Amino acid sequence: MVAQLISLRWALFANGLKRNVWQLVGVIVGALYVVGLLVLAGVGLAALGAHDLELASIVAVLACALMTLGWLVIPVFFTGMDGSMDPQRFALFPIKPGTLAAGLLLAGFIGVPGVATLLFFWLTSLAYLHEPLALALSLVCALGSALVAQLLARTGTAIATTFAARRGVREVASILLFLPIFFLGPAIASLAENAEAVGRALPGVAGWIRFTPFGAFAGVPASVAQHDVEGALACLAVGLVTLVVLWWVYSRMLKRAIVTPPRVKAAAGIKGLGWFSRFPATPWGAVAARSLTYWIKDPRYAASLAIVPMLVILYAFIIPNITSEIPQFALILGPLVGMLLGFSISADISYDSTAFALHVLTGVRGVADRLGRVVALLCIGLPLTLIASVVPPIASGSWELLPASLGAGLGTLFVSGGLASVASARWTYAVPLPGESPFKTPQGAGARMALTQSALMVAVAVVAAPAIGLFIATLITGSALLGWLTLVVGLLWGAGVLVLGVRIGGRWMEAREPELMQAVMLNR
Known part of the structure; x- marks a missing residue:
């Protein structure tokens, strides 16, 4: 059943490209752009790892954490963007909630964003080309980071959908969440002006982030590369606990969404003619x-x-x-x-x-x-x-x-x-x-x-x-x-x-x- 859900997602994605020429053009352009960025990032990390392994591991941890955080925040803006695989559509089918959850989770990797994210996590392994053990661990932990990103996206979207049932809440939340993206450019410019201070703070920030759900799996190979066995075990424990907790929360919310889908409340009665008068x-x-x-x-x-x-x-x-x-x-x-x-x-x-x-x-x-x-x-x-x-x-x-x-x-x-x-x-x-x-x-x-x-x-x-x-x-x-x-x-x-x-x-x-x-x- 999981394989059927994945094949269904692929069929929907492929048919959408065949039906709409503009979508096909957009996907091709987006894919070429993303591939170019990934190649540049991979080459840069490989060169940095050969020159300064410690700095390369810091960059890899921070990059993975930012990517994971992005999967939590950005999908909230586009809630309902692809309703073809909404859990409510499978409410009448005899599919166990656990099976449905696994199928929808893996189907989330179908498409340019999902594939690009998985490739991105794998490419961060190039920072450890000269450390075989760290390289092997990084390739495996990349899968864990990708699963955490997908679970965070689906859990955050489910929570946003629940709150969106209240009239006006969705719009206010979307505008508030848009503020960090709007000020991202000026923030980057401000950080660039203080590059020296930021550079001094990066090791401490990366050392803290690797023990959070966002950078835990990325922190495992980084700790091994620095010969910090205790830190690697701690990062692995945080990552595994994060996966278990997120899977439990996502499964519970998906089961609830199938049984009792959220309903948008109707607007209150309007008195008078309003602006028409x-x-x-x-x-x-x-x-x-x-x-x-x-x-x-x-x-x-x-x-x-x-x-x-x-x-x-x-x-x-x-x-x-x-x-x-x-x-x-x-x-x-x-x-x-x-x-x-x-x-x-x-x-x-x-x-x-x-x-x-x-x-x-x-x-x-x-x-x-x-x-x-x-x-x-x-x-x-x-x-x-x-x-x-x-x-x-x-x-x-x-x-x-x-x-x-x-x-x-x-x-x-x-x-x-x-x-x-x-x-x-x-x-x-x-x-x-x-x-x-x-x-x-x-x-x-x-x-x-x-x-x-x-x-x-x-x-x-x-x-x-x-x-x-x-x-x-x-x-x-x-x-x-x-x-x-x-x-x-x-x-x-x-x-x-x-x-x-x-x-x-x-x-x-x-x-x-x-x-x-x-x-x-x-x-x-």
Whole structure:
């Protein structure tokens, strides 16, 4: 039965590649990228082990611990990403929970992430090429590390799914867990600045981590390479206990998930008309009210808003530690926030899912649809962009840059919103369905989503060049005249692009309504 579950997972994976060309391209590109990184890591560890075995063992332990920790944290973002092997799907089959648990655990290695993880743990053995006993132990312990990583991922996902049954808990948790990843780059830059202090601390950190569940199995060959037999036995004991405990917890949670699957609680009753009572009783007013409701209650839109405070924290606390050019970096907050907020409606029809049928069946004009969504965007985006554009010049005492910052920020918001109105009516791609994690990447949509979003970002940068170019010129010269010119050009040019985008997007939407409806149905 375990072999059948593994073969089923392989058949689902292979059929997904055959059915979707974009998924096949994404898997090939991802596999080549991962193989390149693994080869570089393996060669580097082998060279380091030949030169300094102690340092190589420290790097191997830390790398394995980070990989294992990643398997605990990252899958929580993508809960339900591949529902084909959810335990609930096997509830009606006469399969023993222990057998099902073993089959699903081993089936987790099918795919690029699983295979790459197993190869990564094996490649860390290259650090011990000149220590035969440590090399043999490392090859065996790599399997233990891989099993621990898979068990942590499945246990963490099961716990997240249980808590996700409560409305709003999943979204808040996903955004909070996204914070460490968002600040990973600045954190690495900060560590690089203090490389000497970090280097002195690494041996102590690795020595402690090898006795934790994350680095226990990796600590066995590292201890043997340093002739620390007692340490190796202690690491082995911690690793085996970790496997037993995680297996017990995972088996119990899987059995419970089969018998009593979690149920998402329904939303509380809504009183009144909400935003519909605050907008005109017109087609565009109805669309604006519905879109604004999405912005406030749909976590997929809320995730876009969560980026704004993250950017503020980033520039307020991280950038001053990296560079002394604080005003120059802070002043780009306005255009950056405007671009991101305008970009957020580039997949609004995809986010509608089957609800887009309301627009088709009621005969809403394309211009009214585009206008309503833009009005909802501006209700949220204008205040946030104004704050991001006004606060940095005032806080830095550069009042003369205030007009330029406003022009660049608002101009970029209008341009981004106009181009997004066109893009969402012309190109659709699979997005998280209503109720799913906002950070989920639907299967097979990664390559097309990345291509579409990248092209739109480039288009926004190009079309907004008049305002952005004047803004940069103002920053360089400090000219007050250029600052006011940036404000005028940004507002007029941005408003013109926004109006044109609403009109063109509306025409394309009316011409492609059948294709759009078919696309959102296929993207379910």
